[in-house]
Amino acid sequence: MEQSNTISKREELIEIGSALFYEQGYQKTGIKQIIETAGIAKGTFYSHFKSKEELGIAWLQARHKYWNNAMEEYIKIHASAKPSSKILSVFDYLENWMVESKFRGCAFINTLAETPAQDSLLRKEIESHKRDLLAFFQALVNEHFSQKQKKARSQLASCIYILFEGALIEMQNFCETWPAKAAKEHTALLLK
Amino acid sequence: MEQSNTISKREELIEIGSALFYEQGYQKTGIKQIIETAGIAKGTFYSHFKSKEELGIAWLQARHKYWNNAMEEYIKIHASAKPSSKILSVFDYLENWMVESKFRGCAFINTLAETPAQDSLLRKEIESHKRDLLAFFQALVNEHFSQKQKKARSQLASCIYILFEGALIEMQNFCETWPAKAAKEHTALLLK
Amino acid sequence: MEQSNTISKREELIEIGSALFYEQGYQKTGIKQIIETAGIAKGTFYSHFKSKEELGIAWLQARHKYWNNAMEEYIKIHASAKPSSKILSVFDYLENWMVESKFRGCAFINTLAETPAQDSLLRKEIESHKRDLLAFFQALVNEHFSQKQKKARSQLASCIYILFEGALIEMQNFCETWPAKAAKEHTALLLK
Amino acid sequence: MEQSNTISKREELIEIGSALFYEQGYQKTGIKQIIETAGIAKGTFYSHFKSKEELGIAWLQARHKYWNNAMEEYIKIHASAKPSSKILSVFDYLENWMVESKFRGCAFINTLAETPAQDSLLRKEIESHKRDLLAFFQALVNEHFSQKQKKARSQLASCIYILFEGALIEMQNFCETWPAKAAKEHTALLLK
DNA sequence: AATGAATGAGCCTTCATTCAT
DNA sequence: CATGAATGAAGGCTCATTCAT
Numbered sequence: 058m059e060q061s062n063t064i065s066k067r068e069e070l071i072e073i074g075s076a077l078f079y080e081q082g083y084q085k086t087g088i089k090q091i092i093e094t095a096g097i098a099k100g101t102f103y104s105h106f107k108s109k110e111e112l113g114i115a116w117l118q119a120r121h122k123y124w125n126n127a128m129e130e131y132i133k134i135h136a137s138a139k140p141s142s143k144i145l146s147v148f149d150y151l152e153n154w155m156v157e158s159k160f161r162g163c164a165f166i167n168t169l170a171e172t173p174a175q176d177s178l179l180r181k182e183i184e185s186h187k188r189d190l191l192a193f194f195q196a197l198v199n200e201h202f203s204q205k206q207k208k209a210r211s212q213l214a215s216c217i218y219i220l221f222e223g224a225l226i227e228m229q230n231f232c233e234t235w236p237a238k239a240a241k242e243h244t245a246l247l248l249k
Numbered sequence: 250m251e252q253s254n255t256i257s258k259r260e261e262l263i264e265i266g267s268a269l270f271y272e273q274g275y276q277k278t279g280i281k282q283i284i285e286t287a288g289i290a291k292g293t294f295y296s297h298f299k300s301k302e303e304l305g306i307a308w309l310q311a312r313h314k315y316w317n318n319a320m321e322e323y324i325k326i327h328a329s330a331k332p333s334s335k336i337l338s339v340f341d342y343l344e345n346w347m348v349e350s351k352f353r354g355c356a357f358i359n360t361l362a363e364t365p366a367q368d369s370l371l372r373k374e375i376e377s378h379k380r381d382l383l384a385f386f387q388a389l390v391n392e393h394f395s396q397k398q399k400k401a402r403s404q405l406a407s408c409i410y411i412l413f414e415g416a417l418i419e420m421q422n423f424c425e426t427w428p429a430k431a432a433k434e435h436t437a438l439l440l441k
Numbered sequence: 442m443e444q445s446n447t448i449s450k451r452e453e454l455i456e457i458g459s460a461l462f463y464e465q466g467y468q469k470t471g472i473k474q475i476i477e478t479a480g481i482a483k484g485t486f487y488s489h490f491k492s493k494e495e496l497g498i499a500w501l502q503a504r505h506k507y508w509n510n511a512m513e514e515y516i517k518i519h520a521s522a523k524p525s526s527k528i529l530s531v532f533d534y535l536e537n538w539m540v541e542s543k544f545r546g547c548a549f550i551n552t553l554a555e556t557p558a559q560d561s562l563l564r565k566e567i568e569s570h571k572r573d574l575l576a577f578f579q580a581l582v583n584e585h586f587s588q589k590q591k592k593a594r595s596q597l598a599s600c601i602y603i604l605f606e607g608a609l610i611e612m613q614n615f616c617e618t619w620p621a622k623a624a625k626e627h628t629a630l631l632l633k
Numbered sequence: 634m635e636q637s638n639t640i641s642k643r644e645e646l647i648e649i650g651s652a653l654f655y656e657q658g659y660q661k662t663g664i665k666q667i668i669e670t671a672g673i674a675k676g677t678f679y680s681h682f683k684s685k686e687e688l689g690i691a692w693l694q695a696r697h698k699y700w701n702n703a704m705e706e707y708i709k710i711h712a713s714a715k716p717s718s719k720i721l722s723v724f725d726y727l728e729n730w731m732v733e734s735k736f737r738g739c740a741f742i743n744t745l746a747e748t749p750a751q752d753s754l755l756r757k758e759i760e761s762h763k764r765d766l767l768a769f770f771q772a773l774v775n776e777h778f779s780q781k782q783k784k785a786r787s788q789l790a791s792c793i794y795i796l797f798e799g800a801l802i803e804m805q806n807f808c809e810t811w812p813a814k815a816a817k818e819h820t821a822l823l824l825k
Numbered sequence: 826a827a828t829g830a831a832t833g834a835g836c837c838t839t840c841a842t843t844c845a846t
Numbered sequence: 847c848a849t850g851a852a853t854g855a856a857g858g859c860t861c862a863t864t865c866a867t
Contacts, residue, residue: 097832240408623795
């Protein structure tokens with residue numbers, strides 16, 4: 058009964074960690090700040106997570122779900138049923154994201170930049186998230202150009218994906234929206 | 250006399266810091282490791298740089314020069330005099346960079362990810378470096394499509410720039426070369 | 442019915458603790474490692490033992506029984522009925538112990554070294570165990586030299602005991618068997 | 634000038650650490666307590682020692698010197714020039730040590746008990762200290778029984794050494810002086 | 826019995842920087 | 847110009863124990 062409207066401490070810690078990791082970066086955010094924000098003791102934190110990295114992974118996994126949901130929700134509202142409309146809508150979503158929130162770029166790419174070790178568990182989450190996004194574009198492109206050859210469609214999806222990623226990082230760099238606009242405009246041409 | 254073939258201590262520190270910052274990230278690299286690698290004392294470091302950030306800035310400035318030189322050198326050798334050839338050559342340079350060195354992505358983008366504060370001096374260097382790269386593409390696009398309208402040329406340059414940035418980050422993410430190839434292939438179409 | 446072939450949880454914990462305490466030392470072994478090895482929760486541990494020290498005491502008590510049994514068993518097999526043979530056999534037992542097992546010295550002496558407080562309950566177990574060993578030698582010496590004076594016999598037993606203890610600690614230190622051999626050889630002379 | 638009557642901070646830390654390590658044990662003594670006793674900051678400690686283990690080693694090395702000096706000093710005062718007198722005097726030194734100070738047994742054996750890892754640097758110091766002591770007895774035995782065979786002398790020295798070590802540990806265990814007395818008495822017989 | 830979240834002091838170590846020498 | 851001791855906060859993490867469920 059209680060349980061349904063209360064979030065568990067673990068989930069609360071993921072939420073707190075998520076906000077801090079995203080805003081300040083993974084490295085710069087210490088366990089101390091997390092537990093002080095949560096108002097709990099060190100040991101309590103470590104009864105929920107065996108390490109900082111475990112919270113980091115939980116963060117990225119939660120963010121994966123959250124981000125994808127938000128994107129799909131945006132598309133549902135703003136795009137038509139046509140796959141091309143959906144693809145273009147993703148670039149609007151990107152622009153909207155920057156404008157509407159405390160935008161600090163892509164959590165996954167930021168964490169990638171902080172994580173040199175290729176075999177890090179964080180890197181696994183990052184790569185997996187990005188593979189999903191690429192697959193998302195691929196599926197829509199396949200639908201849009203159903204009669205084209207597989208290779209051509211694959212190249213197109215890659216290109217759109219790269220444009221999306223490039224736009225995302227440049228918005229973070231310049232704190233401006235033109236990269237999203239430029240990437241969208243060009244993607245529109247590609248879909249003709 | 251001595252001075253001409255000896256690198257100054259300051260420059261040596263920049264070189265050491267550069268290697269460590271790039272490989273491990275700016276945050277993860279401590280002053281201690283830098284001075285131990287250089288074989289000097291704490292105080293000596295701080296007589297050359299007033300803070301870690303100052304070394305960070307010197308690093309990015311040095312890297313800006315180094316990276317641009319390496320790129321221009323690559324173009325000089327591998328591209329023809331035609332601007333379109335030069336542009337495409339930049340994507341080969343990108344691929345070659347990953348294959349030939351301990352590739353850890355773009356030092357500037359990595360540092361951007363670690364540096365939330367927009368007013369940070371590091372951010373200024375990052376933005377400046379990227380503006381230069383964009384301007385570089387713009388100049389070549391202008392030359393290539395000299396009869397087109399300014400706006401169209403500007404959009405094209407932005408698009409190529411975004412493709413380049415996206416390819417760069419995805420190579421780092423997937424540790425594969427296809428993003429550079431895909432971005433180059435598409436850029437080739439844009440230049441027709 | 443069940444009970445006869447199942448070990449109780451308490452005994453299982455003593456066994457697990459014993460192995461870890463002996464191998465790693467009392468201080469270095471944490472409750473966490475013990476419960477994880479046992480596959481139980483923190484609270485469960487504390488429903489069986491009111492403190493770490495209580496488990497420590499149970500360990501030493503169990504070890505006392507185990508070690509004495511093993512020694513007596515060894516003597517039964519390797520020594521004749523003569524008390525002198527039994528005494529000398531104890532030194533063989535010592536050497537065999539080191540060779541045949543993951544030898545880490547005497548659990549009691551190791552714990553003594555970790556336990557400065559004289560009034561500690563652990564210290565009581567340690568002293569008691571060692572008094573038993575001394576009494577064991579005393580009884581055999583008494584039997585062997587039944588016509589000698591009490592004081593002389595007491596001195597001899599002490600001396601053999603000290604040789605045994607010294608050999609034990611030096612085997613641990615040097616990871617070699619010569620101390621047992623030397624102590625045995627000398628004890629043989631004493632018994633002539 | 635100042636320097637000659639001031640002890641360096643490093644030496645002061647070794648002194649403080651030595652007292653605490655000996656009284657409480659190596660594991661139980663934390664860096665926190667050491668720096669609080671010294672009245673310095675954590676970082677200061679780590680500018681003098683790169684780790685706790687380094688202080689531990691410095692402690693054992695200092696104790697080696699200190700203990701040997703004290704023993705030799707004792708012998709110089711209490712023993713005659715005869716090697717047998719010197720050997721017996723060592724057992725008096727042992728008894729005196731326990732009576733005159735806050736006796737906690739042998740720092741080396743205590744640390745051995747706390748240090749399972751055979752390749753630990755602490756273990757090296759411990760073994761080296763004990764080898765020295767054995768060699769010390771050996772030299773005196775050689776002098777005393779110059780006409781005996783090498784093997785016999787070696788066995789005798791080992792035996793005296795083992796008696797000494799055994800007495801030492803049992804004094805710590807029982808908090809009584811009889812082990813030193815018994816070991817001495819027996820050693821006296823051996824030297825006849 | 827059994828669970829595991831909660832505690833708070835502690836673990837060893839590193840951080841960037843300052844400053845007297 | 848160089849040294850390295852000094853700082854104090856913070857780094858991630860473990861400790862033995864308690865207690866509501």
